[in-house]
Amino acid sequence: MIRTLVSSAVAGLIGYGVTKAVLHSPLRTHRSTVRTNHAGRDVSLVEGPAVTAGLLAGSVLIEDPRQRAATLLATSISGALGAVDDFMESGSSKGLRGHLSALAHGEITTGAIKVTGIPVAAIIAAAVLGPESSRRRGLLDWVHPAEERSWWQAAVETVVTGGVIAGTANLFNLLDLRPGRALKAGLLVAGLMPHQRNVTCVPTAVVTGTSIAAWPDDLDGSVMLGDTGANALGAAIGTTLSANLTPRQRAVVLAVLVGLTLASEKVSFTTVIESTPGLREIDAFGRAVK
Template structure:
């Protein structure tokens, strides 16, 4: 199977899984629709059911791309370990994100990475804190699955290799967190994920099984975007964390150690900046970002209403 055919099959698998999972959850909603309903930035009801649907589809589309792409040639990102790493990172991040979405009262929940880490320092484990720890562990496992097979056996216990695994695991977790931070306006997190996945399609970073897996994620974005833009659905922590973790895993598989350090540094810098600066204000003040962010979205409500 060619790389193009593998990517197309993965995209279809991801899109169909997203639509099927969303329809199944709509027809039989666990705990009732009210448990999954939140109020968006307009003060209107929006459903979180897209979260688990996108998480499941991301795991299917990404893993399918990795497995099918492994038959199309060689390159970074061995198919078996990459598929397992994507599944591990995505399922862990998605499941913990959904738990966080449903378990804490939105009116009183601890917010932000600083808030969750502060609660942990005081000896209180919030569901968000459990998510931070769990996604970190899942990212570390995914990183080990991707990095270690490419390292000769005699070097796997060396400090440099262990440091690479730690950096790569932190990258996966940081990517999961950053995509979640962008899920504040309709379509924003999905558009950012599409840009990130597209960046993995170039030569070098898109080699081997990575490129078809990235195309699989694009299929998920295409399937989920209409309802998100129309403000019927939102990703929530479940969907956003899953997409981010998958993208982070693909970055680890498609780049070398030095690039991974640089990407982690950028992700950490953006995360720290989010604690002090509103991403929405920055986007609205930047013409190109403002236009991209608003593309396909419902127009703002008339003033005075």
């Protein structure tokens, strides 16, 4: 217990320190990182690399070797592919449907690379995480006892777990449309998910440390996560969530993620949040008025 608490504290401090260091590095004002946000202000994309670096540095201290490897893999690849879309963006397609439509017509955009590459990386991370991570009954154990689990049952569980990781990465990207929104969602999910000491303590501390480090500048609107930070944050949380839930719970979470992703193609999350009491106040909390 003491070892876990110490590891969590150190991991959180590492995440905080690395995020702050990158956030206030010369990269912040480099012309390649400056973009115009929804309000017409110049903002820096440095927060994405900063949060990704903080998450990776702190996640090195995750106790379980499989969970550590899966988290580092999912977070780094999701952040890297997000960076490709942030800093080398090509094509005018937007949203999941737009990127897939462009790909179907033979147009390979940076967005298409991201929406295909992240699920592949997520499934590999899920395979690394392994079905033993939950140490509970499997998704398909109602068909066969756990001890008789076949290769196809393990494959289904791996795909479902990969879907949770990729779906969470995508959801956080969809949320990163207003200052602080994705960070708040990350803190809420990390704080409210069921907790197993050896599974969630260190990852939650890392997410908390990096989020606190980025919080003032993000809420001020001077920097933004972009695809780099939002995808990395979502992948890290999705991996922790997957390691913490039973396979059946992962299936439920995946269904919710798929539903939200499909809904985002038709409905604006910002419109829903701003018209819903409670969500509106949480979303606006701490945000600088410009």
